[in-house]
Amino acid sequence: MxxxxxxxxxxxxxxxxxxxxxxxxxxxxxxxxxxxxxxxNYNNKQPKLIVPAKIVTKRIDYVQRANTNQFAHSSTHYYVTLEVESGDRIEFQIDGFIYGQLVENDTGKLTFQGTRFINFERQ
Incomplete structure (x- = not known):
């Protein structure tokens, strides 16, 4: 054997x-x-809202993963937190280009639909 x-x-x-x-x-x-x-589907069912808001903070989430072949994969996620008139804060994941245009403490009109960020227009 x-x-x-x-x-x-x-x-x-x-x-x-x-x-x-x-x-x-x-x-x-x-x-x-x-x-x-x-x-x-949830976001599409929600109304588009335009509300006065203030940019409270911005943050970047950078993730890097390496596999067994020593190849690395990285991704960057951009987030902005806005405060609306009622005092509620809402965090959205946004595009890097938009992230670069936003400045903390700016005020303006936030347009969003459900959890989807659409636009922020400075006043």
Whole structure:
């Protein structure tokens, strides 16, 4: 009896584990897609609002991931927090170009729809 016939067959293990991993990855992508579609649908059902607001703060979320092949993937997310007349604060994820044009403590008119930032016009 050789070492390969000792009951430990790597191919049987891979044949068993691979479909399980595939199902988990597919399910993760599916649920992320459903979540995004639900958010998009929610925002489309909300009215577009234009309210006076003040830019309270801005922040950047920089994420860097490296995989086993030493290739790095990075992404940058830009956020702005605005305070409306009622005192409520709302944070939006925005485009980097818009982020660069906004200045803390500026006041103006905020246009948004649900959780979707549309525009901020300085006064």
């Amino acid at each position: 050789s070492g390969f016939d000792a009951g430990f067959d790597i191919f049987k293990i891979i044949a068993f584990v691979f479909p399980i991993i595939f199902v988990f990855v597919f399910a993760g992508i599916f649920f992320a897609l459903i979540k995004g579609l639900k958010q998009w």
